[in-house]
Amino acid sequence: MATRNIKEVAQLARVSVGTVSNVLNRPEIVSPATRERVFEAIKKLGFVRNEVARHLRVGRSRTVGLVVLDVSNPFFVDVAQGAESVADDHETMVVLCNSAGDPGRERRHLDQLEQQRVMGILITPVEMESPWLEELAARGTPVVLVDSPATGLQCSVAVDDRLGGQIAGAHLIERGHRRIMFVGGPPSIRQVADRHAGISGAVAAAEGAVELLTSTSPTLTVAEGRAVGERVAALPAGERPTAAFCANDMMALGFLQAMASHGLRVPEDLAIIGYDDIDFAAAAAVPLSSVRQPRELLGRTAIDLLLEEVAEPEQHRHRQVIFQPDLVVRESSAPHRQP
């Protein structure tokens, strides 16, 4: 209600508004005596600087938007924490937005962020190519694609998902599995498509006949993973795969639970590998093998690129950073025992 402004502070301290502004922004150029008077006035009035007005005048915002595919997936939370940790060092705020895989929601968030004139946007896009993103960038809001390779028009950080799929596949084959299942999500999601392509490649390259079965679900949730698991558990033993590679750890956890509730042992009856290596993966009662991505690093690098672009828009060259995933082997994919 009673929000004080710079003018009231100036009056109380008996100086001009310019001086108050100087105290706020370059305290060293104002004499200690007046500086002190101004500080006192500020404290007495409970003055809080209006960042909105400041932003309008200066034209530069101190917040960046981060739009993720699914906040309920801890993977994205970790990416966000990575981004926030470096933002903190630059007195910058990260606002986290959840598109929940819905292009409409994504669009609305982008509109709002652009209207707020945020310093830039980090985004895990819902769809592979989105003209809006390019228009947005063209209008002057720097955009960095997260966990998604860019077309060259903007910066991006990503992890090689195809390689991740390959690694998982090679590992399962090496462990003796010959009937492998890919528990995937909507192939429209690039990450899913690439991981699938990766394991397909590994299977194709393997010596001997290896079969790859594939399921696709509408979402990448625990519940969806469990549903697929139920169906698999219901199959006669001979038709069941001996290993499953899940598109993410959430699905893997659901799948694992379905196995347990049907009395199937992991990894003896069926091995499982997840993706992302979220903290809950290690904490599962059968600790989950998983393809690890450098989650925090992903976030940190994304915002680094953004800050770099903002700092020197002129000589900035868009870059595509790609990280390599690696495999964390835990119990859920222990060696396949011959019966």
Next chain:
Amino acid sequence: MATRNIKEVAQLARVSVGTVSNVLNRPEIVSPATRERVFEAIKKLGFVRNEVARHLRVGRSRTVGLVVLDVSNPFFVDVAQGAESVADDHETMVVLCNSAGDPGRERRHLDQLEQQRVMGILITPVEMESPWLEELAARGTPVVLVDSPATGLQCSVAVDDRLGGQIAGAHLIERGHRRIMFVGGPPSIRQVADRHAGISGAVAAAEGAVELLTSTSPTLTVAEGRAVGERVAALPAGERPTAAFCANDMMALGFLQAMASHGLRVPEDLAIIGYDDIDFAAAAAVPLSSVRQPRELLGRTAIDLLLEEVAEPEQHRHRQVIFQPDLVVRESSAPHRQP
């Protein structure tokens, strides 16, 4: 770079800036012909309204801040999603901030939010009483306490944690447990203290001698839960508790994993109850019994209260809403079998 403003639009459409503003805010009062001209100009220039300037003039923001204790705990993510769902219907943005249990971080976030002149703040405070919060509210930023009962100076939504502890305790006692452990966190966190008080009460009220052991950890994480579990598993069978009530599901999952890795069966050797009923609880390989809180509802109610206060600041009476938790029984607390 090339951000257009209302004036350029006005020029191109050959109208005054006032008219453009009208088209943006009350399109019905401007004649169809000019309205169309203005829309065309907007599209042609790629004009995007500057929300910062608008906010400065109108004095009312369309974003609320939500400061939570720990984003990596899915409980808070769900609360946030609840809040966001109703914010969406009011074309309002929720910015999620993570205090990570650190009063300093909390303070910085609050400062930033106040400087941005957000419409209001929802917060799960780090400390029971914080003068800053009251000052902030006194200066005019509405504050709603989430998952924490208010002192009466502001609105709050909370769940009866003491009751939650009682329910968990009563359940374990009824299942025949006589040596029960509370796996807690820092007692300075109100939630932890109340849950502890709750189970203590239940134990005290029980007929016959029931022992309550207590451990306190610095944080409420999976890793911390696992660490406590390791210590418990190392005890000789006679000294071990037969049941553990964990301050949240993250700790419970860690604890559970420690049991599994030491070959202790849950619930046969040791029953476990968690708190929050996050989705991962049901998905644990031994599905976790847990005290459920209405997570989304908590978030929704909090922002409802805030919007109410903002809409009618005059006749608004601060309210304290308290929800009741309930117990979700799953396998981890199945009946205790007498040896």
Next chain:
DNA sequence: CTCGATGGTTGAGACGATTCAATAAAATCT
């Protein structure tokens, strides 16, 4: 033909902070 409505449109202030050229005062040098 005049007077009043009515409906559209205009343009000059705000809103609160920053910036910068201009000025005033004090310190330094001849």
Next chain:
DNA sequence: AGATTTTATTGAATCGTCTCAACCATCGAG
């Protein structure tokens, strides 16, 4: 002491949008 530099402070202009009193046509009623 007078000239010159340094140091502090001022106040008006500015950022982009909204609001509102004023204005201008147009039309119908009296």
